Amino acid sequence: MTQQHGETAEVRRDDGELIGMLRQVTDGGWVPCAVFGLPLATPRSAEAARGFLLDHGLGYLADRWEAREGGEWVTVQIVEARPGEVTVSYADYGHPKLFNERRTLQEPSPDDLRRA
Structure with a gap:
């Protein structure tokens, strides 16, 4: 589930756990970010950025x-x-x-x- 908050969107697993954030950038792309807001990859479409977070889960924390x-x-x-x-x-x-x-x-x- 993704919830919009202005220029950011939370990405949560089906069980509700927050796994990251999407931050919209000026060119219309979205950057997948860690729970604490640091970028994890380059800008991409909203769906691709969300998919990146869902595919990688919270593994980036380790x-x-x-x-x-x-x-x-x-x-x-x-x-x-x-x-x-x-x-x-x-x-x-x-x-x-x-x-x-x-x-x-x-x-x-x-x-x-x-x-x-």
């Missing part, structure tokens, strides 16, 4: 991610995700002072969080 720490990208794992917010745990052995620390990012952007 992917390797990186968060910007100062001027560096550091490996993190997603531990909690909700609309507009994601909590990550630092999982980079090369940064022992950060390892296992948690950080919550509000409205994350590609400038501070990315898939590795």
Whole structure:
């Protein structure tokens, strides 16, 4: 089921679980986004973007991610995700002072969080 909210649309499984968001872009295409709003793929038709999310489910949450720490990208794992917010745990052995620390990012952007 997809619910429209202005220029975004929630994509939910048949059981009602939120698996991602679609964001409309200026050229009329739609970008499939993570639950917390970060783009997961390039713009495409609304149906193709919805299909992308349905095909991939929440598996993207288990992917390797990186968060910007100062001027560096550091490996993190997603531990909690909700609309507009994601909590990550630092999982980079090369940064022992950060390892296992948690950080919550509000409205994350590609400038501070990315898939590795």
